[in-house]
Amino acid sequence: MQEHVREPAALLGPAEVRSLAAELDVRPTKQLGQNFVHDANTVRRIAAAADICGSDTVLEVGPGLGSLTLALLDVADAVIAVEIDPKLASRLPQTVAERAPSLADRLTVVEYDALRIKAADIPGEPVALVANLPYNVAVPVLLHLFSELPSLRTALVMVQAEVADRLAADPGNKIYGIPSVKAGFFGTVKRAGSVGRSVFWPVPKVESGLVRLDRYAEPPWSMDDAHRRAVFAVIDAAFAQRRKTLRAALSGWAGSPVIAERRLREAGIDPSARGETLDAAAYVRLAATEA
Structure with a gap:
């Protein structure tokens, strides 16, 4: 990708998130598990915790209005954003062009259902998944993408706190279950922090947590x-x-x-x-x- 001077993205705050939602007539739905992050410090923290290199291509699922997308563009070489909502998918490039014009060429938006997407539907080979995953499909999306995209080395995702605990649980723990074992098939899983409810709009009824999955550098078994x-x-x-x-x-x-x-x-x-x-x-x- 052509080198040029990066100017930091103007991140979204509460007023900008509500304004964009009103412009698009978007009402967050439980069906899609939508809760939009509006806190700049939170998305910066997530982008930093993902340990992204300047040469990395990052996959984001459910970018929504673009809060985390803008923070990721500040640190990644390219961001591939997979969005199922056509209105949100069509508006995202414009938002990035307005708030981070020097980074706009680094964004690719793919309008698709992340649960059904295949490697052939994604332009490039992303090495990291960084996303605020919809609560209702977080585990299936994570497992599907690691199954479908061998290029993914790592994931840092924000999910419901209870789900993060389950994913990172050890054998013998009372919350250890199917998500724990299946995530452990791909690599090592650990909790990577907590996220308060107040950084979302609308405010969810549950706490959120960050969980990290690092694929085995040398898989101990076949991944086919x-x-x-x-x-x-x-x-x-x-x-x-x-x-x-x-x-x-x-x-x-x-x-x-x-x-x-x-x-x-x-x-x-x-x-x-x-x-x-x-x-x-x-x-x-x-x-x-x-x-």
């Missing part, structure tokens, strides 16, 4: 689609009947309790254990056992 699906199928089965032992919970997946026990022992797993005690590596071993 067929293998991932096989591992995820075991995870889903193990947690479908959370209170049962793995021997019982996996009987349907394996074909019978006897076969489930054999495969568990083959993977070095106690058949009387429960799903929430296993890490991603254990599920990978289990999926690799012979049916």
Whole structure:
């Protein structure tokens, strides 16, 4: 990309967010999980915490009115923004041109549903996902994008605080579950901070949190689609009947309790254990056992 002097973007504040929403006749909806950030310090903090290099291409999902987009353009080489709402998608380039004219050529907007997007729909190979993810689809979007885009090295996403805790939970924790294991299939997950309710419009009823996912630099197992699906199928089965032992919970997946026990022992797993005690590596071993 052509080098030129960057002038910092004029970030959006509460008045600008409300003005843009009024201009577009946008009313944040629960269906799309929309809550717009209007605090400049918050988006700067997120952009800084993402550890983005000046040569990085960043993927943002659900840019909305552009609050975080402008902060990301200040630190990234390019930003690919995926927005499902046509009005928001069409207005974003204009907002960036108005508030960060020297950075406008660094933005690409893709009008698409992030849950259905494929690598071929995204121009370029983003290395980082940084986003204020809609609460109602945060985990599916995160897992889908890491499945679909091997170029993604890291993610720093803002989600509901409870979801952030679940994603970063360790085996044995009472909130450890399917999101924890599936995220752990791709890399290491940790909490990366909290975000207060007052920085959003409208103000949500729940707290938000930042969670970071760093893909394994050298994956300890295959990341191809067929293998991932096989591992995820075991995870889903193990947690479908959370209170049962793995021997019982996996009987349907394996074909019978006897076969489930054999495969568990083959993977070095106690058949009387429960799903929430296993890490991603254990599920990978289990999926690799012979049916």
